[in-house]
Amino acid sequence: MRAFLLALAVCLATALPALSQSSSAAAKNAHGPAQVSSAFHVQGARLRQTLEHLSTFGRNPDGGVTRLGFSAADMAARQYVMGLMRDAGLTVRVDPAGNIFGYRAGTEKLPALLFGSHIDSVPHGGNFDGDVGSLSAIEVIRALNDHKIKTRHPLEVVIWTNEEGFHFRVGVFGSSAAAGTLDSSVLNRRDDQGLTLADWLRKYGQNPADIAKAKIAPGAVAAYVELHIEQGAVLDRAKIPIGVVEGIVGIGWWNCVATGFANHAGTTPMDQRRDALVAASKAVLAVRQAVRAVPGRQVGTVGIMKVEPGAPNIIPGRAEFSVELRDLDAAKVHRIWSDIQKRFAQISKEENVPIECKALDFDEPAKANPLVQQTIRDAARSAGLAYLDMPSGAGHDAQNAARFAPMGMIFVPSRNGISHSPLEFTPWPDVTNGAEVLYRSILLLDQRLNH
Numbered sequence: 001m002r003a004f005l006l007a008l009a010v011c012l013a014t015a016l017p018a019l020s021q022s023s024s025a026a027a028k029n030a031h032g033p034a035q036v037s038s039a040f041h042v043q044g045a046r047l048r049q050t051l052e053h054l055s056t057f058g059r060n061p062d063g064g065v066t067r068l069g070f071s072a073a074d075m076a077a078r079q080y081v082m083g084l085m086r087d088a089g090l091t092v093r094v095d096p097a098g099n100i101f102g103y104r105a106g107t108e109k110l111p112a113l114l115f116g117s118h119i120d121s122v123p124h125g126g127n128f129d130g131d132v133g134s135l136s137a138i139e140v141i142r143a144l145n146d147h148k149i150k151t152r153h154p155l156e157v158v159i160w161t162n163e164e165g166f167h168f169r170v171g172v173f174g175s176s177a178a179a180g181t182l183d184s185s186v187l188n189r190r191d192d193q194g195l196t197l198a199d200w201l202r203k204y205g206q207n208p209a210d211i212a213k214a215k216i217a218p219g220a221v222a223a224y225v226e227l228h229i230e231q232g233a234v235l236d237r238a239k240i241p242i243g244v245v246e247g248i249v250g251i252g253w254w255n256c257v258a259t260g261f262a263n264h265a266g267t268t269p270m271d272q273r274r275d276a277l278v279a280a281s282k283a284v285l286a287v288r289q290a291v292r293a294v295p296g297r298q299v300g301t302v303g304i305m306k307v308e309p310g311a312p313n314i315i316p317g318r319a320e321f322s323v324e325l326r327d328l329d330a331a332k333v334h335r336i337w338s339d340i341q342k343r344f345a346q347i348s349k350e351e352n353v354p355i356e357c358k359a360l361d362f363d364e365p366a367k368a369n370p371l372v373q374q375t376i377r378d379a380a381r382s383a384g385l386a387y388l389d390m391p392s393g394a395g396h397d398a399q400n401a402a403r404f405a406p407m408g409m410i411f412v413p414s415r416n417g418i419s420h421s422p423l424e425f426t427p428w429p430d431v432t433n434g435a436e437v438l439y440r441s442i443l444l445l446d447q448r449l450n451h
């Protein structure tokens, strides 16, 4: 298999004449991140027109959208997207979790190459998160039709249901069902309209009792690729058009309580206090110090602090706070947590305030597949586009897809790193660049994968 791949890589230029021709033309034309080569296969203007139309579903006066998963706006947008799929010649089906699949036959009996994203949003979200990857996937199909290209693998565009998960507080809902990791008790959760998630699935034309049938068996998909906006500022600052995602970070959550002694703020001398908030404040700084103490791109955050009793004239007796750590390497997260615990023990001694922490949850990191990553790099290079390897600090449907297929993600820049906001913006040439890299990645994977 390895030898086969190597041979393929060497003869790729002859195996893909259309790609190699356009790659040299694109390389000559590449002057900067916003440059779009005329040798591109996808049509940026056509893609933009569909993205602008999609942004009318759930549009807010401020320009962004509120298109929650399982809502009237989402239902209408899904109809529009399914129409685009049919217009591109795809055979559309919806699975029991509401995930939309658009199928294009291949010339050989192989598992499908799956690519897509989501079209639901957070409340007062933007017009690029999820939408870019979803509609670029359909643009890839249109571009293949334009160039009369048939692939060996069947191709399947996917739009996952309720990725943001604001509605029913269940993120990456559709892809969790596909990965077989969804806790089906969420189907009984009720929203403020009095409807359960199961009710909404029925509105989407599905039988909630069939939810387990949405599971995709490992090996049933040849590879999964998702194009997405970065939602951070790394690419925008570096002026690099393409991010090659190394993986989606693992996230650890802990809940900690500093227990001091609540007492009169006027009569208790400073050297006799057991101030829970002073200890917790030192703990916040200790988290930052521990995360910064080792090289790497790991991040750590204290995002919640609840102080009791919470009065200006009472020394805080109790401070409860969260700790969140993220990194691509799960072992590193655990090492940093050990260091934090040592630092907390020292603070407890200094302040005479015990700090106790409880592990709440740990989301394992999802590594991108090395072959898929290399293919995305090659696709970017062939299009004359600079790229940067980077982790994804945010969660995506791709982390679930990694459970049943080799996974890769392509990032495009988010202006000023703003996302989940009406100000979310990716310059249109960057959107086109991402779609073209997706197009080339799919064709290269079709050549490189033999299963």
Ligand SMILES: [Zn+2]
Pocket (backbone or CB within 6 Å): 118, 129, 130, 163, 228
């Ligand atoms: Zn997203």
